[in-house]
Every structure is written in structure tokens, then in C-alpha cells.
Amino acid sequence: MTAPKRKKARANGEGTIYQRKDGRWEAAGYVLATDRRRKRVRVYGTTRKNAADKLAEKIADSNRGLPVATADSTLGDYLTYWLGSVAVHRLRENTHTRYAACVRLHLIPGLGTKKIARLTAKDVRTFLDRLRTTCQCCTQGLDTERKKCCTIGKCCQKRLSPLTVTYVHSVLKSALEHAVRQDELPRNVARNVKAATPRPRHFRPLTATEARQFLDAARTDRLHALYELALRTGLRKGELPGLLWEDLDLTTGTASIRRSLQHTRTGGLTHLPTKTRASERRIALPTECLHSLKEHKQQQDKERGTAGSAWQDSGLVFTTPTGRPLDPANLTRRFHDLRHSTATLLLEQGVDLVVIKELLGHAHIGVTAGVYAHVRLRLQRQAIDTLGVVLASTDDNPSVTAVVR
Structure with a gap:
């Protein structure tokens, strides 16, 4: 047997x-x-x-002392674990800092006591609706010591912007998505909540005439080459100060965008990877930029001689007069509008959207198309007006008249 x-x-x-x-x-x-x-x-x-x-x-x-999220964890405990054990290894420092502030100020106070396994789409929707309509001074007690706002019975109605509410929602979705991937949750309930699409920030791009005036006015500035490069190529505010001379090939007229200079809380001014993989790119440099960069290099050599032992050799293209890195935060807040102006002017000249996407380093063409929808609408109007002229000229054009009949 x-x-x-x-x-x-x-x-x-x-x-x-x-x-x-x-x-x-x-x-x-x-x-x-x-x-x-x-x-x-x-x-x-x-x-x-x-x-x-x-x-x-x-x-x-667990044996190494690292906490593991479980189904009966509260959302507050889970978010703390996710920030400290998962997100910290995947996000850039500045992004992680923003995520942490979002969790501390909004997600934990609003949903922190909920069991992660029992969180529903209705819970998330109710939380986001409350976030949109509640005064943050009252919610966070910001004016308690100053005896203002709700503490004196006169609420200032300081609400979060639609963009901030959308950001809070995206942080929650990212955290829960990790739980789904780790089989800690069967589904991401935050993805079942459709948030209203916030209106993009309004900006007024430079016209062609204004762009020429801007370049003329910048010619006397020691950073003229930086402004010219910004307007003619659309490089980001952090990408320009992060450029090294070794990234430029002034013979072939190309630039390799490999890094960004950012101010971080722990490291100060730090070289970081580009914003996305698509942001790491090689672009062609306009002839005008080649001329201004060569002049800038000569000027930098003179500044190096003047500074003597005080010169800090960083290899950077754009520096202070003593060779130190430029803090992107010191560039004007409207500097980003130069990038929008570049794309707008290119679109108005009929340059293909794919080419503009690659030049600007957008991850997806939908980003390019969405940001510059106002330009596409204007181009549509021009196209419709052109068609209108053609359709209105049938009496003078026998062939068109014949087709119509």
C-alpha cells in the first residue's frame, strides 16, 4: 500500500x-x-x-527594523511609512519636501485616522470637497496667536487653490498606488475620484516685437548669453545655471542638457538629474547663441583673471563674477514666461508640435499641446479666416464655382 x-x-x-x-x-x-x-x-x-x-x-x-504597511494600518501611519521608506528613495529632495508638507498639512489631518483597507472613494471625495471649501486659517489654526480671522469671528475664507487641491489628490493617489502594487490593497480608491481640472496659470508670452526688444535691452547685461539662450531655446530656469562648458559643442553648435541646478534644503545649491528622462536631451544651438556664448566665454576669462585666487572654478557656463554658481531662485519669477514665449513664437511660425516638445523636454506631447492650447486656438482662427477668404471668392474663380455647382 x-x-x-x-x-x-x-x-x-x-x-x-x-x-x-x-x-x-x-x-x-x-x-x-x-x-x-x-x-x-x-x-x-x-x-x-x-x-x-x-x-x-x-x-x-521587518527583521531589519523597517516597518511594513498592513491592511489595518491607518492612512496616517501608512503615509508616514510611505514617505520615509518608499518615496524618499524615488523622489527628488524638493519634491519629497513638498509631498511631506502636503501629507502633514492636509492628508493626515483630513484622513489620517481612516483604516487604509476601509478607505472608500466617497471618503476621498468628501475630503477633497471639504478641502476646496474650508478656510485654511480656521482649519490649521494659523491665526490663533495673532487673534485674527476665525478667532475673532470674521473668517477670511482663505481657501486652497484648485491647483493645490489637485496636487493633494495626486499625492494620495501615488501613495495608494504603491499599496496596490505591493498587494496591500485590492484597488486604488483615490483613482476612482475624478478631480476638476484646474485652470492653467495665465501668462502673457512676448510678441515677436517684444522679444526683439527684450534681446536688445539684455545686450548690455553680463548674463546676456543666458537670456538669449533662454528665449531662443526655451531651457528651464534650473537647466541654464546647471550648464557646464563641457556640455556645449560650439563647433557643431549643440548643447547636451544633462542636469539641473536646484536649491535643496539639505545640500544648498545641488546638481540634480533633469526633471524627467525626456528632459535629458541634445538640442541645436542657434547661430546667435553661438556668438553670444563665445563672447561670454571671453568675458568669463577676464573675470577669472580679475578675481585671481578668489575665483571658484566650477566649470559652469553661467556664474557670479567670482565663478560661483548662480542660484536659480535669484532669477526673476517671470523668467519661466520666456520659456512659454519660445514655444508660442515657434507655434505661431508653424513649427511642428513634436519638434517643440523635444526642444522643451516635455515628457509627453499632451503637455505641450495642453499648455499652448491658446496658441492653437489662434492658429485655428487664422486657418478658418483663410478658408473664409477662399470660400468667398467663388465668383472670381470659375473652377471653384464649377466645383460648388
Whole structure:
């Protein structure tokens, strides 16, 4: 008589693993949760090994002292864990700082006590609606010590802008999406809430005449080459100060955009990767920029001689008179409008949208098309007016008249 086949023994610390009725494999074990207590966590996989590997990864993190999000964690605990253990490794420092402020000021006060597994789309929708309509001075107690606003019974109605509400929503979606990818949640309920699309910031791009006047006025400035490069190529405010001479090929007339100079809280002025992968690009330099850059290099050589031992050799194209990096924050707040002006002027001259996207380093062509919708509308008007002229001239054009008949 054949002996019954013994079940495979589980390894020590492997947890419980079994196949569900729906065919998926479920693994469960105890880990260090975000509230610093040991709790049972469940993960799922298409195969036994897949589920076991996922659980093993969480147990390994737990054994190293890293908290693991569980289904019964509150959203506040989960967001704290996500910021400190996940987002910090994936976001640029300035972006992480903005995310952390968003979580601290809005998400934790508004939804922090909710169990992450019981969070619903209705909860998120109610929270966002309240965020849109509630005075932030009253909600955050900003004027308690100054005895203003709601503390004296005269609410100032200081509400968040639609853009900020959308940003808060996007941070919540990003956090919950990680929980879904890790099989901690079955779905991202924040994605089921459709937020109103905020109106883009209004800006007035320079006309061709104004752009020429701007370049003429900038010719006497020591950073004339920077302003010319900004208007003629649309480089970002952080990309320009981050340019190194080694990034430029003045013989072939090209520039490689590889980095951005940003002011971070911990490191001060720091070279960071470009905003997105699409932002890392090689662009052609206009002839006028080649001339101004060569003049700028001669001027920088003179400044290096004048500064002597005080010169800080950074290899940067644009510096202070002693060779130190330029802080992008010191450039005018309307500097970004030069970038919009570049795209607007190119669009008005009939340059293809794909070419403009590549020049500006947008990740998706939809970004380019969306930002410059006002220009496309004006070009449509010109096209319609042109067609109107053609349609109105049938009496003078026999061939057109024949076609119409």
C-alpha cells in the first residue's frame, strides 16, 4: 500500500501559504507594522513561489527594523511609512519636501485616522470637497496667536487653490498606488475620484516685437548669453545655471542638457538629474547663441583673471563674477514666461508640435499641446479666416464655382 504524500513543510519564518478558490496563492505572516507593533500581513501571487517571495521580502524588511504597511494600518501611519521608506528613495529632495508638507498639512489631518483597507472613494471625495471649501486659517489654526480671522469671528475664507487641491489628490493617489502594487490593497480608491481640472496659470508670452526688444535691452547685461539662450531655446530656469562648458559643442553648435541646478534644503545649491528622462536631451544651438556664448566665454576669462585666487572654478557656463554658481531662485519669477514665449513664437511660425516638445523636454506631447492650447486656438482662427477668404471668392474663380455647382 502506497504511503500518503506528505505536504511540503514550511520553512521556519515562511508564514502560512495556501491556494485560494480563485486560483491565486495567499501568503500570510507577522511583520513589524507602521505603528511599531507586530501584525499579520497578507500578500498574493499567481504561483506559490511568487506569493512566498513577496512575503519573504516583507519579513526581511521587518527583521531589519523597517516597518511594513498592513491592511489595518491607518492612512496616517501608512503615509508616514510611505514617505520615509518608499518615496524618499524615488523622489527628488524638493519634491519629497513638498509631498511631506502636503501629507502633514492636509492628508493626515483630513484622513489620517481612516483604516487604509476601509478607505472608500466617497471618503476621498468628501475630503477633497471639504478641502476646496474650508478656510485654511480656521482649519490649521494659523491665526490663533495673532487673534485674527476665525478667532475673532470674521473668517477670511482663505481657501486652497484648485491647483493645490489637485496636487493633494495626486499625492494620495501615488501613495495608494504603491499599496496596490505591493498587494496591500485590492484597488486604488483615490483613482476612482475624478478631480476638476484646474485652470492653467495665465501668462502673457512676448510678441515677436517684444522679444526683439527684450534681446536688445539684455545686450548690455553680463548674463546676456543666458537670456538669449533662454528665449531662443526655451531651457528651464534650473537647466541654464546647471550648464557646464563641457556640455556645449560650439563647433557643431549643440548643447547636451544633462542636469539641473536646484536649491535643496539639505545640500544648498545641488546638481540634480533633469526633471524627467525626456528632459535629458541634445538640442541645436542657434547661430546667435553661438556668438553670444563665445563672447561670454571671453568675458568669463577676464573675470577669472580679475578675481585671481578668489575665483571658484566650477566649470559652469553661467556664474557670479567670482565663478560661483548662480542660484536659480535669484532669477526673476517671470523668467519661466520666456520659456512659454519660445514655444508660442515657434507655434505661431508653424513649427511642428513634436519638434517643440523635444526642444522643451516635455515628457509627453499632451503637455505641450495642453499648455499652448491658446496658441492653437489662434492658429485655428487664422486657418478658418483663410478658408473664409477662399470660400468667398467663388465668383472670381470659375473652377471653384464649377466645383460648388
